[in-house]
Amino acid sequence: MDNSKTVVLSGIRATGQLHLGNYLGAIQHFVTLAQDPSNDCFYFIANLHTLTTRQDPQQMQIDLRNIVLDFMACGLDPEKSTIYAQSSVPELSELSWLLACLTPVSGLMNMHHFKEKKDRLSEEGLKANAGLLTYPVLMAADILGPHANLVPVGEDQHAHVEMARELAKRFNHHFGDGIFPIPNLLEGEGIRVPGLTADGKMGKSEADSAIMLNDSPDEVERKLRSAVTDPQRMKRSDPGDPEVCNIFTFHHLLSEPEQIEWARKGCTTADIGCVDCKVVVADHINKILTPIRARREELLVRGMDFIDEIIHEGGLKARKIIAANVKEAKEKMGVPSY
Numbered sequence: 001m002d003n004s005k006t007v008v009l010s011g012i013r014a015t016g017q018l019h020l021g022n023y024l025g026a027i028q029h030f031v032t033l034a035q036d037p038s039n040d041c042f043y044f045i046a047n048l049h050t051l052t053t054r055q056d057p058q059q060m061q062i063d064l065r066n067i068v069l070d071f072m073a074c075g076l077d078p079e080k081s082t083i084y085a086q087s088s089v090p091e092l093s094e095l096s097w098l099l100a101c102l103t104p105v106s107g108l109m110n111m112h113h114f115k116e117k118k119d120r121l122s123e124e125g126l127k128a129n130a131g132l133l134t135y136p137v138l139m140a141a142d143i144l145g146p147h148a149n150l151v152p153v154g155e156d157q158h159a160h161v162e163m164a165r166e167l168a169k170r171f172n173h174h175f176g177d178g179i180f181p182i183p184n185l186l187e188g189e190g191i192r193v194p195g196l197t198a199d200g201k202m203g204k205s206e207a208d209s210a211i212m213l214n215d216s217p218d219e220v221e222r223k224l225r226s227a228v229t230d231p232q233r234m235k236r237s238d239p240g241d242p243e244v245c246n247i248f249t250f251h252h253l254l255s256e257p258e259q260i261e262w263a264r265k266g267c268t269t270a271d272i273g274c275v276d277c278k279v280v281v282a283d284h285i286n287k288i289l290t291p292i293r294a295r296r297e298e299l300l301v302r303g304m305d306f307i308d309e310i311i312h313e314g315g316l317k318a319r320k321i322i323a324a325n326v327k328e329a330k331e332k333m334g335v336p337s338y
């Protein structure tokens with residue numbers, strides 16, 4: 001490993017098809033960062049994290065392969081980035097234990113992500129498992145394992161990266177300066193792409209509320225057409241409030257400033273209807289998805305065996321690097337392999 005490079009790391013759970021939120025919040029940055037030769041990029045499928053909420057062995061393996069296919073359709077090159085499955089690196093679970101012993105339980109219980117997922121499970125009559133509680137510790141191991149410097153993630157994951165930073169500082173303070181680099185988020189706020197339905201989020205398990213990367217142009221238009229807008233705007237002639245409208249958030253994410261102003265003004269004066277706004281957003285989304293769809297088709301012609309090969313090779317490479325770092329961390333903590 002070339003120590004002069006910036007180590008970039010990020011992961012995606014194997015919980016379904018990738019969606020526009022994954023692309024805009026994370027994958028587009030993966031692709032840009034991977035094009036910079038001063039970066040060494042590690043992108044993985046967090047299949048151990050998947051187990052915290054889903055435990056369907058066959059489906060997880062299908063999702064994992066499809067995500068790697070989509071990574072490549074979005075423009076990642078396995079020759080330039082290390083693409084692997086979390087489960088190929090058992091040392092991550094070992095590091096997670098070391099870090100868990102430095103983590104107060106209260107901090108984990110207060111994590112917004114934990115509370116939200118726990119509530120969603122309880123709505124389905126299910127209980128949160130201990131893995132869900134310790135999710136951020138395993139994520140810290142994912143980040144600190146390859147000595148990551150930069151972690152491109154959407155806004156929902158920022159608190160987890162903050163915890164990884166705290167754990168790196170705590171570890172270094174107790175066991176030796178400079179053992180783990182302190183990982184940084186990408187500069188800027190981080191984005192959250194909203195869902196399309198009233199109470200849904202843009203997530204992998206919410207097909208109606210999310211635009212999937214493999215949705216057809218017609219599906220994108222259909223989903224946008226039925227998306228919620230300002231609930232107070234009942235008729236075309238009613239002025240709307242863009243600040244409470246998810247479609248306006250899409251304009252902020254995808255449109256040029258003049259078009260954002262057109263949408264804001266047109267909505268508040270009732271000069272344009274919600275359908276006018278939605279047509280423009282659907283068009284922006286289809287422009288992003290068209291080349292991804294085309295590349296996925298090209299890749300699929302090769303079958304899926306080459307995807308297995310990529311995951312296998314990436315796993316070997318990532319494991320070699322991470323295992324050496326975890327060995328050092330164990331030794332510093334006084335628990336070497338005897």
Ligand code: AQP
Pocket residue numbers: 010011012013014015021022023024025026152153154155156157191192193194201202203204205206
């Ligand atoms: N809506 C989003 N906006 C911006 N970024 C997002 N990300 C996810 N959703 C949005 C970013 O994508 C990366 C991987 O996300 P994940 O696999 O942890 O989350 P998910 O796609 O929401 O999948 P879940 O949690 O597995 O789905 P559900 O909850 O539907 O079961 C991260 O960088 C994340 O920030």
